[in-house]
Amino acid sequence: MTEKTDQPNCWEYTQCGKEPGGANADENGPCPAALETALDGVNNGRNAGRLCWAVDGTLCHNQTPGPEEDKISSCISCPFFQKVQEAEDQGGLRTKFLRFVTMDGKKPLMQGLEIKHVAPGERFIVQNTPSEAGYIIQKGSCKILVEKDGELVAIGRRGLGEVVGVTALLTGAPYSAHVEAETPLCLWVIRRDQFEAMVEKDRDLMEFLTELVADRLSADRPMADRAVGRYTAKEVLGKGGFSIVYKGIHTALEMPVAIKMLHHDKALDPDFLAAFRNEAESIAKFNHENIVRVFDIEELYRTVFIIMEYLEGELLSGMIKRLGRLSPLLAADFMVQACRGLEYAHKYGIIHRDINVSNLFIQTGDRLKIMDFGIACKIGTEDFGETGTAAFMSPEQIDGDPVDERTDIYSLGLAAYEMVTGERAFPGNDVMALLDGHLERDVPDPAEKAPDLPPALRRVIMKAGKRAPDERFNKAGEIIEALTEVLPQCDLPLQCAPPVRKMTSLFLIYEEDKQKEVGRLTEEFSAAMKKLGVTLKAADFPDI
Numbered sequence: 001m002t003e004k005t006d007q008p009n010c011w012e013y014t015q016c017g018k019e020p021g022g023a024n025a026d027e028n029g030p031c032p033a034a035l036e037t038a039l040d041g042v043n044n045g046r047n048a049g050r051l052c053w054a055v056d057g058t059l060c061h062n063q064t065p066g067p068e069e070d071k072i073s074s075c076i077s078c079p080f081f082q083k084v085q086e087a088e089d090q091g092g093l094r095t096k097f098l099r100f101v102t103m104d105g106k107k108p109l110m111q112g113l114e115i116k117h118v119a120p121g122e123r124f125i126v127q128n129t130p131s132e133a134g135y136i137i138q139k140g141s142c143k144i145l146v147e148k149d150g151e152l153v154a155i156g157r158r159g160l161g162e163v164v165g166v167t168a169l170l171t172g173a174p175y176s177a178h179v180e181a182e183t184p185l186c187l188w189v190i191r192r193d194q195f196e197a198m199v200e201k202d203r204d205l206m207e208f209l210t211e212l213v214a215d216r217l218s219a220d221r222p223m224a225d226r227a228v229g230r231y232t233a234k235e236v237l238g239k240g241g242f243s244i245v246y247k248g249i250h251t252a253l254e255m256p257v258a259i260k261m262l263h264h265d266k267a268l269d270p271d272f273l274a275a276f277r278n279e280a281e282s283i284a285k286f287n288h289e290n291i292v293r294v295f296d297i298e299e300l301y302r303t304v305f306i307i308m309e310y311l312e313g314e315l316l317s318g319m320i321k322r323l324g325r326l327s328p329l330l331a332a333d334f335m336v337q338a339c340r341g342l343e344y345a346h347k348y349g350i351i352h353r354d355i356n357v358s359n360l361f362i363q364t365g366d367r368l369k370i371m372d373f374g375i376a377c378k379i380g381t382e383d384f385g386e387t388g389t390a391a392f393m394s395p396e397q398i399d400g401d402p403v404d405e406r407t408d409i410y411s412l413g414l415a416a417y418e419m420v421t422g423e424r425a426f427p428g429n430d431v432m433a434l435l436d437g438h439l440e441r442d443v444p445d446p447a448e449k450a451p452d453l454p455p456a457l458r459r460v461i462m463k464a465g466k467r468a469p470d471e472r473f474n475k476a477g478e479i480i481e482a483l484t485e486v487l488p489q490c491d492l493p494l495q496c497a498p499p500v501r502k503m504t505s506l507f508l509i510y511e512e513d514k515q516k517e518v519g520r521l522t523e524e525f526s527a528a529m530k531k532l533g534v535t536l537k538a539a540d541f542p543d544i
Helices: 010-014 072-076 079-088 166-171 192-201 203-217 270-284 316-323 328-347 395-399 405-421 431-440 455-464 476-485 512-531
Strands: 114-118 123-125 133-139 142-148 151-158 178-181 185-191 226-228 231-239 243-250 255-262 294-300 303-309 313-315 360-363 368-370
Touching: 010 079, 133 166, 166 192, 166 203, 185 192, 192 203, 231 255, 270 294, 270 303, 313 316, 316 360, 316 405, 328 360, 328 368, 328 405, 328 455, 328 476, 395 405, 395 431, 405 455, 405 476, 455 476
Parallel strands: none
Antiparallel strands: 114 185, 123 178, 133 185, 142 151, 142 178, 226 231, 231 243, 243 255, 255 303, 294 303, 313 360, 360 368
């Protein structure tokens, strides 16, 4: 029997035994709520364990209630539903919002707002329609539904004191989901002009709402397709403290892309915004096989999007975790590829400042790409601005001294140490201890952890990881030369094999009156291909 907790899942509360492995799971199979991974974490539950009323076909009270829309009346009278409602009404980001509102509507923010009543099951926000209003919940609760690929998926709920529609209202984008009442709802309606006036007067409210938007956009939930200029964001690929990366497509060309969006709360900070723009501007002009390509920049919805090439493969950090450690030959090859990319960037006077195993991407065929130039700067910049990752940060960055090529070489040396040993050169999570380690010690001898390490690779890692910049390699190209002993089958400049060139035939068959539009699209396609280094040749066939 499952023990009850302060925030139990439905099967723990009812002791139904319908969870996977439960006493009654063999009869009709486990309950769908216990299997719905898309809702994991909502209301602090496991899978849909604290949002079971939003899942079709749940096995409540030893019976199958049927489709979700038929469940409303039975669910709102369920003691578990009421318990979750009560718990959620007292916690989370909504408690911060109550600083700005009162449920009696007497705070200045609430004055003049229209009241709206919504019946259970009624949909009052429709996905992909223009955002005209947001809503504050005075009474009741509602569920959030995403419609994608012909299916309707519940992704969350909102209750007392929470706001809905605020993401679209803040960003100016269309509504990203449907919203339906679970119980009778009483809402305050915030029209766009009222919203703009509110956030203009109250900086704290604006900061709270952008924090809320960042929290909701970064949640691991199915998302509706989202238009970003000429592109469509389809799903979340990854997220960090500053940004979210989506998988997307160029809408007209159907070309896969990666779309990096600066969090809205960071977009309010001029320094963060400048650094994010700097990343795009720094590498938009780059054209190198070992640096991720930037195709476009879009400024929409009160933030900035960087459109990049979409990469298939895995982060170097993931590869190390999967394999334990890399072979010396593979590690040397990755160092050489990273050095080629860095040498190219350094030629343009750009220092990356955050080389680490999570900013190096390995494509199929072991092609390495350097990513995330978000805190890149010019050679000689004094490093008092945004800093790198603590485990890989050079001593001169920590001290705020000017940075140059040797800064990236130091960080690459520490990344190489992790490649060949499977461990961090300076382990631990204590940031101050990590920074002290960089200032007080050179990189440890990797041969102590990897006795099979070729002497040449060992020497390269230890020289790259010296505390004193003058004791390191001066240029990335020097590392390439030093590694010829490890990769003897490759000739300088260690280009092991030229990339295989391919040719694809593309035939466009169309009516003559479409000539002008076809020409326009072909020019756009040609421009995009040129950025990839692809040559497009066309020939006309007058009559087929």
